[in-house]
Amino acid sequence: MNMELSGRGKPTPEKSQRAHVRPETEHATVGIGLNAAIVAVLDNEPVALAVRGEADSAGATDGLPFGPFSPREHRTLEGGLRAWVHDQTGLDLGYAEQLYTFADRGRLPEPGDVAPHVVSIGYLALTQANGQHGLTNGVWRSWYQYFPWEDWRRGRPEIIASEIEPRLKAWADKPAPALASASLIARGDRARMCFGFDGAAWDEEKVLERYELLYEAGLVDEALRDGRNAAQGWNVRAKLGLPMQADHRRILATAIGRTRAKIKYRPVIFELMPNDFTLYELQKTVEAILGPHLHKQNFRRLVEGAGLVEPTGDMKTRTGGRPAKLFRFRREVLLERPAPGVRVSAPPSRS
Amino acid sequence: MNMELSGRGKPTPEKSQRAHVRPETEHATVGIGLNAAIVAVLDNEPVALAVRGEADSAGATDGLPFGPFSPREHRTLEGGLRAWVHDQTGLDLGYAEQLYTFADRGRLPEPGDVAPHVVSIGYLALTQANGQHGLTNGVWRSWYQYFPWEDWRRGRPEIIASEIEPRLKAWADKPAPALASASLIARGDRARMCFGFDGAAWDEEKVLERYELLYEAGLVDEALRDGRNAAQGWNVRAKLGLPMQADHRRILATAIGRTRAKIKYRPVIFELMPNDFTLYELQKTVEAILGPHLHKQNFRRLVEGAGLVEPTGDMKTRTGGRPAKLFRFRREVLLERPAPGVRVSAPPSRS
DNA sequence: CGGCATATGCTCGAATTGAGCACAAGAAGG
DNA sequence: CCTTCTTGTGCTCAATTCGAGCATATGCCG
Numbered sequence A, B: 001m002n003m004e005l006s007g008r009g010k011p012t013p014e015k016s017q018r019a020h021v022r023p024e025t026e027h028a029t030v031g032i033g034l035n036a037a038i039v040a041v042l043d044n045e046p047v048a049l050a051v052r053g054e055a056d057s058a059g060a061t062d063g064l065p066f067g068p069f070s071p072r073e074h075r076t077l078e079g080g081l082r083a084w085v086h087d088q089t090g091l092d093l094g095y096a097e098q099l100y101t102f103a104d105r106g107r108l109p110e111p112g113d114v115a116p117h118v119v120s121i122g123y124l125a126l127t128q129a130n131g132q133h134g135l136t137n138g139v140w141r142s143w144y145q146y147f148p149w150e151d152w153r154r155g156r157p158e159i160i161a162s163e164i165e166p167r168l169k170a171w172a173d174k175p176a177p178a179l180a181s182a183s184l185i186a187r188g189d190r191a192r193m194c195f196g197f198d199g200a201a202w203d204e205e206k207v208l209e210r211y212e213l214l215y216e217a218g219l220v221d222e223a224l225r226d227g228r229n230a231a232q233g234w235n236v237r238a239k240l241g242l243p244m245q246a247d248h249r250r251i252l253a254t255a256i257g258r259t260r261a262k263i264k265y266r267p268v269i270f271e272l273m274p275n276d277f278t279l280y281e282l283q284k285t286v287e288a289i290l291g292p293h294l295h296k297q298n299f300r301r302l303v304e305g306a307g308l309v310e311p312t313g314d315m316k317t318r319t320g321g322r323p324a325k326l327f328r329f330r331r332e333v334l335l336e337r338p339a340p341g342v343r344v345s346a347p348p349s350r351s
Numbered sequence C: 001c002g003g004c005a006t007a008t009g010c011t012c013g014a015a016t017t018g019a020g021c022a023c024a025a026g027a028a029g030g
Numbered sequence D: 001c002c003t004t005c006t007t008g009t010g011c012t013c014a015a016t017t018c019g020a021g022c023a024t025a026t027g028c029c030g
Helices: A077-089 A158-173 A187-195 A207-216 A221-225 A248-262 A267-272 A279-290 A296-305 B077-089 B158-173 B187-195 B207-216 B221-225 B248-262 B267-272 B279-290 B296-305
Strands: A029-042 A045-052 A066-068 A095-102 A118-126 A139-142 A309-316 A324-329 B029-042 B045-052 B066-068 B095-102 B118-126 B139-142 B309-316 B324-329
Touching: A029 A077, A029 A248, A029 A267, A029 A279, A045 A077, A045 A248, A045 A279, A066 A077, A077 A095, A077 A118, A095 A248, A095 B095, A118 A248, A118 A267, A158 A187, A158 A207, A187 A207, A207 A221, A207 A248, A248 A279, A267 A279, A279 A296, A279 A324, B029 B077, B029 B248, B029 B267, B029 B279, B045 B077, B045 B248, B045 B279, B066 B077, B077 B095, B077 B118, B095 B248, B118 B248, B118 B267, B158 B187, B158 B207, B187 B207, B207 B221, B207 B248, B248 B279, B267 B279, B279 B296, B279 B324
Parallel strands: A029 A118, B029 B118
Antiparallel strands: A029 A045, A029 A066, A029 B029, A045 A139, A095 A118, A309 A324, B029 B045, B029 B066, B045 B139, B095 B118, B309 B324
């Protein structure tokens, strides 16, 4: 989990372990946890399912649904995920994909413990949240509550200019610690690229990079909670977006970034839509996830031209204007195109 | 790990586990293994580092470098990976990224064992294999030995028409098992999309999908070894490509697919190149990975226009023709473009 | 019935892309 | 030395795609 920038020869801070020739038998055993970022779009708002944690030090913090994986009970990771998500929340997941496996020590809240001995595997699931249909636990919460800087639907979010830019620039002016742990790229340049300062382009897919930068800079609560402030001289009150338990917000950031990337080359957007929809509803859903982009007429040309949808024959009348044709997902596109999706391109570099 | 096709409501075959309210404490413990697909390009041949397994039933089978992860010894997964890769092979990894976590039971060779209790996390590493520089263990082997159908450098590989197409079509004509476990798409259609039968486009990124389809169809040795032939009436001798231990070939397939995708939007191709190179050498490296594509002049326009390279000022004379300008990777591109890479597009649907 | 709001069709210029022509310049060989 | 081969490099041109706007359609509401 890094910036995925091209850099050779990252240092290996750990000491080499003893040589071993046939290592297969000497595993240390750890627990496996599964985290699910369950995403839907409710009233044009992208939401994730959050469960309320028990109140800890600073009040109750949201978390993602979480459950252990037992290879004894479940044949596959995804099967285990579906089972306990159903048990915990009443939801039957549709589409699900694995995101990333997190095992980093040092991010976990237990202060005295040496190693977490828990590896957590993050999953992304997309679903329709028609009403609160059978939800027994957890609430749908806008993902922009956790990541307010990601919400460009009404233009550039103010929090970037008012909070993020000054604080990140102050951080960039401090010298980086000599370990050079993070990156070969200067702090200021990373901030510029991530948040589009000074006219750089905003890349809506870099959700994780942005969160990790804020974490490194000590601007999210999780950084303080994890004790990184002790080592540096940070502001005590960070508060950019709602925090989450453990590294759940990192997983959610990964999920958002993956969702934003994926709808461009896989028709997963339809996992979030009802069966019939108007093209404008489809556009609004895409924009809820990506931020506003497209010219309505061009969006129509795009999705119709790509063969992603077909008219149902019916119309929707209560649109407030001229009635709109209803469409449905055209499954055959999967057999026709190698990578069908809503291929919207980057917006023209608004800053 | 599936076809990532848009399909709702996959059935959950496992039974629900007992309800649990605060699951964090009741982890079953399992071992964590790390697998590395270490990729380089040697003499225009894409290679992966393979280690020879001890001879099992049918002779020695290659495997990927593999080591256990101990959270006690290593702070991060990637740190652990780098350490034992260095110990086992003498290599210092440059670029590395996590691929996927595999925990599926039923793919492991132990016939009597109920559950593997080992979760393996696959990594992709890109490196330069200048000579056998310090290699203490393992050999570089062309990845097309494991996946001959992926090698389109001399046109469509013959093995597709001679072996894969007839055998997959025979498999497609058999009725799918009622469990409908794999996909909502008919076997024949999946085969068509994966391998480009009947004029469908070849998508060089679908490496994993192709391997998994062959596995399901019982056409790779691993399927036989895992005992799937007992349930069906398969050919006893599969032999499409060299097999590997456990699910290492699946990990390598994931690695190849990811590499092919990634060089298009990240400048990771330069991890595989020496510092100075000619544009034609760069093109050959890209083609080794992707298959042949580009018009030489357009490739030049592409990489120069994208600002990916800059001339060193020197020339390379021993080219067999006119001397060629030498170039180097232009790091500044990382600060200028959000997703710089060799944006080659799909070849014009050769079948 | 007229105005409003949304839906939908169409056009046009700019940018990108695929493909080829032409020429440059060292190597090899008579 | 001059021809020919081979690879490198600059340029053009048509086809396609993309961004943006104009114009018209049509139900709803007063």
